[in-house]
Amino acid sequence: MPYNLLKGKNGIIFGALDGNSIAWQTAIRVHEEGGNFILTNAPVAMRMGAINDLAEETNSQVIPADATSIEDLENLIDQSIDILGGKIDFVLHSIGMSVNVRKGKSYTDQNHSWTVKGWDVSAGSFHKLMQVLYKKDAMNEWGSIVALSYMAAQRVFPDYNDMADNKAYLESIARSFGYFFGRDKKVRVNTISQSPTPTTAGKGVKGFDGFISYAEKMSPLGNATALDCANYTITLFSDLTKRVTLQNLYNDGGFSNMGVSDAVMDMIDNQK
């Protein structure tokens, strides 16, 4: 049910690849809540073409940008301000990629040039994005910036590989840049730590099916879906959360505070 929470607000949404993407669901919800936005993704992702359907559905425009390129980010932000007719109120960074994960290299056998590439896409890009927004003074006061994380930043999930380190770095950037953005521009910066979700990035992790069903059994409320994440993000973009900043916020059905659940105990007992 729409509440008009984002009426009159302008933003940029990174990372809508297809209908499963968390960013895709978020774009639909932002549109329902009255927000206007630019959709962006890496130029290679444009080839799939699906993003144009989303643009049509949400009455938005698409500007390609490689989030690791300062030049692309500068162009994206300049054009967005022109098209939207003013500064930015909300930004979603919904970007992740590990070449080691993609190519099946284990954590103990990384190709370190791939590690650096994955870090740049998954974490470094968040700093680059905020630096461009900050230097251009592109955000309105009381604006909100959100990036998506996973709890492998805090706890060990062996097959999450170097993405665990990237997420730890991403969360740290949110705190560090969030300080300067809050102090100087009254803009808040947070990460949402989301349940495993069946998307292109999610399903790329080895053993994802086991991963997601284990989390489902462990969480008292079950896994948060992409739509749940979209809804949570809307609240963080809205004026209802004006002084929430520098936080890593769990949207995971309670998983992060669990030790063990009856459902997982039953599963183990049944194997004996």
Ligand SMILES: NC(=O)c1ccc[n+]([C@@H]2O[C@H](COP(=O)([O-])OP(=O)(O)OC[C@H]3O[C@@H](n4cnc5c(N)ncnc54)[C@H](O)[C@@H]3O)[C@@H](O)[C@H]2O)c1
């Ligand atoms: N799916 C999960 O289980 C899960 C759980 C927690 C957090 N997350 C995070 O949510 C975010 C969104 O992922 P998703 O699960 O919706 O998967 P997704 O594959 O739909 O989205 C990832 C996006 O990153 C984009 N991207 C990759 N390289 C880029 C670049 N150089 N420049 C710009 N964009 C680039 C891709 O094109 C894609 O749109 C990621 O940060 C991911 O790590 C996902």
